[in-house]
Amino acid sequence: MKVAAVMSVAALTLAACGDSGNGSGSSSSSSSTTKKSDVKVGMAYDVGGRGDQSFNDSAAAGLDKAKSELGVDTKEAAAVNGENEAAREERLQQLIDAGYTHVVAVGFAYAKSVGKAAKDNPEVHFAIVDDASDDSKGANVDQITFAENEGSFLVGAAAALKSKTGHIGFVGGVNVPLIKKFEAGYIAGAKAVNPAIKIDSQYLTQPPDFSGFGDPAKGKTAADGMYQKGADVVYHAAGGSGGGVFTAAKAAGKLAIGVDSDQALTAPEAVRSVIMTSMIKKVDVAVYDFIKSASEGKELTGNNIYDLKAGGVDYSTTGGQIDDIKSKLDDYKAKIVSGEIKVPVTP
Numbered sequence: 001m002k003v004a005a006v007m008s009v010a011a012l013t014l015a016a017c018g019d020s021g022n023g024s025g026s027s028s029s030s031s032s033t034t035k036k037s038d039v040k041v042g043m044a045y046d047v048g049g050r051g052d053q054s055f056n057d058s059a060a061a062g063l064d065k066a067k068s069e070l071g072v073d074t075k076e077a078a079a080v081n082g083e084n085e086a087a088r089e090e091r092l093q094q095l096i097d098a099g100y101t102h103v104v105a106v107g108f109a110y111a112k113s114v115g116k117a118a119k120d121n122p123e124v125h126f127a128i129v130d131d132a133s134d135d136s137k138g139a140n141v142d143q144i145t146f147a148e149n150e151g152s153f154l155v156g157a158a159a160a161l162k163s164k165t166g167h168i169g170f171v172g173g174v175n176v177p178l179i180k181k182f183e184a185g186y187i188a189g190a191k192a193v194n195p196a197i198k199i200d201s202q203y204l205t206q207p208p209d210f211s212g213f214g215d216p217a218k219g220k221t222a223a224d225g226m227y228q229k230g231a232d233v234v235y236h237a238a239g240g241s242g243g244g245v246f247t248a249a250k251a252a253g254k255l256a257i258g259v260d261s262d263q264a265l266t267a268p269e270a271v272r273s274v275i276m277t278s279m280i281k282k283v284d285v286a287v288y289d290f291i292k293s294a295s296e297g298k299e300l301t302g303n304n305i306y307d308l309k310a311g312g313v314d315y316s317t318t319g320g321q322i323d324d325i326k327s328k329l330d331d332y333k334a335k336i337v338s339g340e341i342k343v344p345v346t347p
Contacts, residue, residue: 039102039294040073041066042095043287044088046107048214048240049078053266054259055213055239055283059106059129061261062287070295075100079109081211088113096121102294104129104287108178109210111135125299127290129283130178132303142300144286148178149185149343150336151279151313152235154329155257156189158277158315159233160197161325162255167198169226171219171245173212173238175203177346182237182259182279184347192332192341200226201347204241212241219244227252233276235259246271255321264318276321280314282306309337 043063045056056078066072075098077091092113095103103124105114108131118126118138127142136143159168170186172179183201190197202222204212212218219241223234227248234249235257236242242259249256250271258264258278267275286306293300306312315322315329322329335341 037071037073037295039070039291040100041075041102041104041291042092042098042100043074043076043104044091044095044106044110045076045078046109046213046239047079047081047210050076052214052240053263054242054261055281056106057266058261058281058283059104059287060284062284062291063104065284065288066291066295070292072291072295073100079107081214082209085112089116092117096124101125102127102291104290106283107131108133108176114138114141125294127287127300129286139301140299142290143303144283144290145303145305146281146283146286146312147305147307147343148237148279148281148313149181149188149345150308151281151315152182152185152237153189153192153336153341153343154315154332155235155277155279156186156191157193157329157332158189158322158325159186159235159257160190160193161328162276162322163194163197163233165230165232166194166196167200167230167232169200169223169231169234170202171222171226171234171236171238171241172201172203173205173236173241174210175206179203179237180347181345182235184344186235187347188343189332198230200229200231202226204238213239215241216244216247220248223248223256224252227254233257235279237279243267243271246274249274258316262316262318264316272319275319278316278318280316282312282314285312308333 050060105128111131112135114128114136118141128136129144132143132145204218223245233255236245237259255276260281263278264275
């Protein structure tokens with residue numbers, strides 16, 4: 001292991017944002033047709049970084065939109081598997097020292113480092129995705145959270161409606177409360193359709209090992225086992241490891257469900273046909289909201305929750321594989337929004 005500071009410097013250097021297409025190159029403002037903003041945004045990704053086709057890429061899309069439309073200056077850095085708290089703190093501080101007025105931390109693993117950085121740098125504004133704990137709380141912190149359980153309910157119902165074996169699966173990246181929300185909603189949605197359905201659940205790693213969000217081989221092994229035991233639809237909430245779930249589904253001739261982004265659009269073309277739907281978590285919208293508000297002189301703070309009613313979560317229809325059950329899913333959606341259905345947050 002390299003020392004934390006070295007890892008952070010390397011990650012920051014390699015991930016410096018330029019072109020919105022691949023995040024490489026030097027930091028720059030948007031095109032000359034867009035007025036340059038005084039807001040400078042540094043983004044610290046979770047493990048997997050830009051290019052994970054899921055969680056981090058959704059955050060990147062919000063940053064890219066802000067860069068293009070608002071003219072903000074940007075820089076990016078990515079977490080490294082197995083890094084310690086000091087590495088995360090150093091990554092945020094480097095962005096601050098480089099003059100970035102707003103820092104977005106992608107993922108709950110940054111909670112303590114955001115809390116410390118916000119306290120030490122009251123003139124800088126922070127956003128953290130997926131954490132509303134006391135660790136990251138501060139007068140200059142926007143705590144962005146989502147109702148993952150509500151969106152997962154809908155794809156759970158879709159899985160049950162489409163399953164021919166009455167047997168489905170769930171692959172979680174890391175066994176933490178956040179991912180338990182995905183599992184809880186998925187199980188509740190499936191059982192709302194078929195109370196007798198069989199649901200296999202497996203987590204790839206246990207904290208403090210967060211590599212489960214960036215290990216496609218582990219995702220493939222977990223999904224392979226489920227398909228071999230009779231599951232015909234598997235939902236993953238495992239970040240970059242989800243690519244392995246799709247590979248397993250393709251090999252088994254079964255179906256999979258994506259997460260965070262519409263993965264039938266973002267996953268490699270070879271596996272897109274097995275992705276029947278995705279639970280969309282609109283991290284891009286939340287990130288853009290934070291930056292746009294800042295550019296208008298209105299800093300977002302406190303816990304801002306993006307639920308089904310607010311359009312923060314949803315399900316995708318790309319590929320047309322769930323067109324025949326869309327009316328049923330929309331009925332469930334309406335009942336969740338109205339409060340008729342209360343979706344649990346723990347399995």
